[in-house]
Amino acid sequence: xxxxxxxxxxxxxxxxxxxxxxxxxxxxxxxxxxxxxxxxxxxxxxxxxxxxxxxxxxxxxxxxxxxxxxxxxxxxxxxxxxxxxxxxxxxxxxxxxxxxxxxxxxxxxxxxxxxxxxxx
Numbered sequence: 001x002x003x004x005x006x007x008x009x010x011x012x013x014x015x016x017x018x019x020x021x022x023x024x025x026x027x028x029x030x031x032x033x034x035x036x037x038x039x040x041x042x043x044x045x046x047x048x049x050x051x052x053x054x055x056x057x058x059x060x061x062x063x064x065x066x067x068x069x070x071x072x073x074x075x076x077x078x079x080x081x082x083x084x085x086x087x088x089x090x091x092x093x094x095x096x097x098x099x100x101x102x103x104x105x106x107x108x109x110x111x112x113x114x115x116x117x118x119x120x
Contacts, residue, residue, distance in 0.1 A: 004116025005109070007056045007066055013109045014051045015058070018044050021102055028094040035088050036095035043080060043102060047073075070113035077106020 005013075020027075022044035025037035054069040055062035064072075081103030089095045 002112075002115060004114065004118065005112045006116050009116070010066075010070070010109065010113050011051075011056065011058045013105075014047060017102075017105060017109075018048050018051070021047070024098045024102075025095075028098050030092050030094045030098070033088060033092050033095055036092055036099075039083055039089065040095075040098065040102075043076065046076065067114065067117045070110050070117060072110075073106050073113060074110030075106075077103045077108075077110055079103075080106055 021040050024040050025031040025033070030036050050064060050069055050072050051058065052060045053062070053064045054066055055064060056066050056069075080099050083089055084096045084099035084103065089099055
């Protein structure tokens with residue numbers, strides 16, 4: 001059976017995802033593609049917002065239940081995969097691949113966090 005991840009593990013995913021996604025346009029070489037870069041920044045700031053509002057010990061204002069946070073992460077993964085198929089992201093290989101990896105990360109972390117929340 002697949003084990004989920006705990007809240008304590010999830011925080012590492014969140015706070016490593018945020019800077020990586022924020023810096024992805026520069027690191028992956030699509031900083032000049034303003035639309036794709038803004039999409040990445042939007043995902044990073046949205047994750048920062050939900051992380052700071054989650055009722056886990058790392059949250060600053062604890063108003064979003066952890067399970068809801070995990071569902072938002074899952075939905076964010078779906079949205080990132082969808083964004084990878086939209087112009088101009090789909091035409092920029094680096095941006096498309098970055099969004100696909102963001103999507104896969106969101107799906108995996110979200111699903112494992114939901115499983116972890118159900119097991120506890």
